[in-house]
Amino acid sequence: METPFLSFIIPAYNEEQRLPPYLERVIGFLAGEPYSFEVIVVDDGSSDGTAAMVKALMARHSCLRLEALPRNRGKGFAVKTGMIAAKGQLRVFADADGATPVEEIRRLLEANGNGADIAIGSRAMKSGHCVVKGRLHRKIMGTVFNGLIRALAVRGIHDTQCGFKLFTASAAEGIFPRQRISGFGFDVELLFLARRFGYRIIEVPVNWADVGGTKVRLVRDSFRMLSEVLRIRFTNLTGGYETPPRRP
Numbered sequence: 001m002e003t004p005f006l007s008f009i010i011p012a013y014n015e016e017q018r019l020p021p022y023l024e025r026v027i028g029f030l031a032g033e034p035y036s037f038e039v040i041v042v043d044d045g046s047s048d049g050t051a052a053m054v055k056a057l058m059a060r061h062s063c064l065r066l067e068a069l070p071r072n073r074g075k076g077f078a079v080k081t082g083m084i085a086a087k088g089q090l091r092v093f094a095d096a097d098g099a100t101p102v103e104e105i106r107r108l109l110e111a112n113g114n115g116a117d118i119a120i121g122s123r124a125m126k127s128g129h130c131v132v133k134g135r136l137h138r139k140i141m142g143t144v145f146n147g148l149i150r151a152l153a154v155r156g157i158h159d160t161q162c163g164f165k166l167f168t169a170s171a172a173e174g175i176f177p178r179q180r181i182s183g184f185g186f187d188v189e190l191l192f193l194a195r196r197f198g199y200r201i202i203e204v205p206v207n208w209a210d211v212g213g214t215k216v217r218l219v220r221d222s223f224r225m226l227s228e229v230l231r232i233r234f235t236n237l238t239g240g241y242e243t244p245p246r247r248p
């Protein structure tokens, strides 16, 4: 069987400290795997040296690409940019802090092998091999937010917000051009559209660690996410989403 070409996309906002070690780990790991790959960093108008740092690493790693946005647009917009620029038959996005070890990609690929158009990492599904390390208030927030999301937008998914998701090229091309939410609520919109378009989603347990230095502001971003979820409902109700593509 032909080995797939894989795109690994990292949205980054002011990540000059946390991103370099993760990038090295990602490239080192993928280089040892049996497929070819590209790594795309989408710099979301950072005010620190994120873009310069990526450019310096590009001199050593030909697999590395930079998509630089002129101003800060939000994680959702950055992921959409990377997914549309990507060339891979399989496209993964992951957080810059390396909260989910890159090795966990094997679990996403296994789910894809089992028929998933979209494989999503989950911190909520318990499994013998998975460790989820996080502070209590983040866990409580996560549980409350996920409960609300399940009721409002995507029933049956345990963890919509884990920043470790895989799409086949055809799912990415069907969903991302139709994505409208630029903030952290974008994960919910992706899954909502995926359901609506008939793509098969498989949720898999992954290791995850709260490595600190989060850019998420608890109160501000929670309210913003809630308003984004309500916007998804409203856009759908008023027929705002384009006609679904036909699932191949």
Ligand SMILES: Nc1nc2c(ncn2[C@@H]2O[C@H](COP(=O)(O)OP(=O)(O)O[C@H]3O[C@H](CO)[C@@H](O)[C@H](O)[C@@H]3O)[C@@H](O)[C@H]2O)c(=O)[nH]1
Residues within 6 Å of the ligand: 010, 011, 012, 013, 014, 015, 042, 043, 044, 072, 073, 074, 075, 076, 078, 079, 094, 095, 096, 097, 099, 161, 162, 163, 164, 184, 213, 214, 215, 216
């Ligand atoms: N492009 C872009 N990316 C951003 C922004 N703010 C944060 N990010 C990126 O989003 C990722 C996650 O941000 P963290 O700072 O690591 O926050 P976290 O607390 O670990 O995030 C958790 O909650 C988020 C919101 O639900 C999730 O999106 C994320 O996957 C994770 O579960 C990182 O790659 C970070 O660079 C922004 O304004 N723009």
